[in-house]
Amino acid sequence: DAGVTQSPTHLIKTRGQQVTLRCSPKSGHDTVSWYQQALGQGPQFIFQYYEEEERQRGNFPDRFSGHQFPNYSSELNVNALLLGDSALYLCASSRGSYNSPLHFGNGTRLTVT
Amino acid sequence: GIQVEQSPPDLILQEGANSTLRCNFSDSVNNLQWFHQNPWGQLINLFYIPSGTKQNGRLSATTVATERYSLLYISSSQTTDSGVYFCAVRMGSQGGSEKLVFGKGTKLTVNP
Incomplete structure (x- = not known):
């Protein structure tokens, strides 16, 4: 049973560029x-x-946008990257209810230079 | 918004020692989770514990929802327990927030 998977694991971008991060949720x-x-x-x-x-x-800010696909996977897009966007980006999945626990992926480490 | 405070911020132990980490929150919650973040950044689920007591090996947790706090106990600590421990909560009111609000974490260092 695969857990939450994220790609890529590491990414280096230049200020002003755009980036897309991907996430596949845990089965179910x-x-x-x-x-x-x-x-x-x-x-x-x-x-x-x-x-x-x-x-x-x-x-x-609106520079951060996302999408979810019919198979429940998701993308995070960040436009016009700033140095301050350098961080670990974590994706979490859960079942639909408010009371279900979140499970996290290993994250994508983004560095903006 | 809801506030989450964790204490202590830093903790240094010798291998084999026991410890208690505390999480206070400012409003009623329907979800409380404890996580361990290892040095590689992996955020690992320890407990989903909006109320009551749970145990998993050397770890146990207790949440007293009416008094708005949770405790994480680590017994017979090992060097692999090192890392940052986060408490995260989600509000419990009807129509409440979807998001988990994290505390600032407790950084645990276990020395051999």
Whole structure:
């Protein structure tokens, strides 16, 4: 039973570029959430997708956008990268209800130079 | 929004020692999870424990929802227990938030 998988594991981009990160949820899960974790901090909620729609969004600018596909996998896109976007990006999946636990992938470490 | 406070921020132990990590939260919750983040960044589920007590090997956790705190106990610590321990909560009110709110974590170092 595969857990949450993310790709790529590491990525280096230049300021102003665009990046796409990918996530496949744990088998049986239909909800995907994205978190950003800066160095030395706890993860911060970016947004959550359910039934291919954004269900809730955290305090992140419109440069951060996402998508969920019919097979429940998801993408996180960040446009016009800033140095401050350098972080570990974590994807989490869960079943649809409010009370189900989240399972996290190993993350994508993004470095913006 | 809901506030999550973890203590202590840093903890250094000798192998074999026991420890207790605390998580206080400011509002009622319907989801509380403890995670261990290893030095490679992997965020590993330890417990899903919105209330009550659970045990898994050398680890156990207790959440007292009415008093808005949770405790994580680590017994007979090992060097592989090193890392950052996060508590994360989700609000419990009807129509409540989808997001998990994380504390700042407790950095645990276990020395041989």
